[in-house]
Amino acid sequence: MRLRRGAVKLAGMTTSIPLVVFTDLDGTLLDHVTYDWEPARPALAALARIGAPVVLSSSKTAAEITRLQVDMGLAGHLAICENGCGLVGAATGAGTGDHAALRRELDLLPPQLRQAFRGFTDMPLTEVMDLTGLPRDDAARAKARDFSEPGLWLGDASGRAAFLDALRARGVSARQGGRFLTLSFGGTKADRMAEVIAHYRPARTIALGDAPNDIEMLEAADTGVIVSNPHHAPLPPLHGEDTGRIIRTDRPGPAGWNKAVLALLDRLGLQKERQGHG
Template identity: 45%
Template sequence: MPLDHQLRQDTVSAPGLQHLIIFTDLDGTLLDHHTYSHAQATPALERLRRHDIPLILASSKTAAEIAPLREALGFAHCPAIVENGAGMLEPGRELEDTAERHGEIRQILDQLPAKLRKHFQGFSDWSVDQLAERTGLTRADAENARNRQFSEPGLWLGNEADRAEFVAEVSVRGLQITQGGRFLTPSFGGSKARCMREIAVRHATDRGQAFAVALGDAENDVDMIEQADLGVIIPNPAHRGIPPLAGEATGSVIRAGNPGPAGWNSVMMGLMDHWELD
C-alpha cells in the first residue's frame, strides 16, 4: 500500500530512530459514528498487534465502556484515556467504583439558574432506555455510559446566547466544558493531550523516543492532534468537524481521505508502510 498522499517524509520521522505509539479517539474515528463498528479498521489493527505497537484509546467514554472494548481489540496491556482525559484506565487494574467527582458536577449543575439548567440534559437526567435511544447504544452499553466518574456529557437544547452564559456560569463554579462530536461535557478538567504526553514519556525507552500519532474527528480532539508528532483529522460528515489547523501547512497534521474506520485504516496502513513494518 503506498504512503498516504498527505504524509510528508520530512514530518513523519525516520524509521528505526523512533518507535510508534498511537492515540485514537473512538466514536467517529476508530468506531463508525452510527454503528460503532471498527470492522473497516481490522487490517491496521491486526498489523499494530503483530508489531506490538501500543494503541491508546482516548475517548469521552467511561472506564466501564472502554475496558471491554480495549480487551476485544487486543490492547488490554495498554493504558487508556477516559472521559476526555479527566482520568486514565491503567492496564490490568480493576475498575474503580468512585463517583464522588461526578456527584459534585451534578450538584454544580443543579445549582445553576433554572433558565440555564433546563437547557442542559445530561446522561444522568435520562433513563438507561432514553440514553440508548439517543445514542444508538445497546442497553448494556448505555448502562456503562451512565457509569460516570469524572464528567457529565449531555445535550444543549437552548440557543447560542444562553449556551455562552451556561459556559460562563459553570466556569465560575470550577467546571470546564468540552465539545465532542455529539455531546457537550462539563468536567473538572483534564485533557486527552495532557494524558497523551504523560503516556508518551513512559514509552521513551532504549528503542528511542516515542513518535506519537493522534487521530480524532471532533473539537475535543484538537489539542491532542496538535500536540502529537503527527496529528490525523478523521472527517465526520455527521457534525461540523475540525476546522483548518496550523499544522496542516507544515504536514504535522493531515486529514484522512475517508471518514471513520475506513479513513483510520488507510492512514495507519500507509504510516506502517513508511515504517517498513510488514
C-alpha cells in the same frame, strides 16, 4: 546495557516501544453510523506485531472503553476517557476532579438554572437509551461516569449563558458536542496524552481523529492523521499540515484509519511480515 527482548535501537537511544498510536473512536476508528471497526483489523494486527500500544482516546466512559479494548485485543493498554478528564488503566488513577464533586457543584446552582439542565445521571436508563440509540448494556456503560456529566440544556439561550457563567465561577467548564453539553473540571485529550507518553516513552507517536476535540491531540503528535468524516464539516487547516506533519485520509472511518496507519508503518520502516503469510 542489555537490550530487552523486542527492543530496537534508534539514533543512539534505546527504547522497547517503537510507536504509540492515539486514536479517537467515533468517526475515526469506529464507523460514524454503524460503530464498525472491522476494516481497521489489518493495521491493528500490524501494530500488535511491532508491540505498539493503541491508546483509545474518546469522550466515552472507562466502562465503555474497557469493553471495546477487550473486543479489539487492546486490553491492558492505557486509554483516555471522558474527553481527557481521565486515564483508563493507570495505576495512579490520574484524572481531573471527580464526578460526585461535579454533581455537588451542579446542585449548588440556583434552582431555576439547575432544573433546566438534564444530565445523564438525572435520567433513567431508558431515557439514555432513547437519546443515544444505544442498547441497554451499552447505555448503562455510558451512564457510568467517573469525571464528566453530559446532558441536555432544556431552557432558553439567555438561561444557558447564565448557567455556563455560574458553572465557570465554580471551576466547571462546559463543552458542546454534536448532541450533548458536557460538564467537567477540565482536561483535554492532549493533557492525558503527555501522561501516556511519559509512561510508555515511545520513539514516535501518531494521533488520529476527526473532530474539533481531537485538534490538540493531532497537533501534539509526531504525526497527526485527520480521518475524513463526510457527516460533518471538515476540520480547518491545522498547524503542521503545510509541512506534511499532519495528513488527511481520503476514506472515512476505519477504512481511512487502516490505510493511513499501514502507509505510515511502511514509511517509518516498521512493517513486520505476518508470520506464515505470503
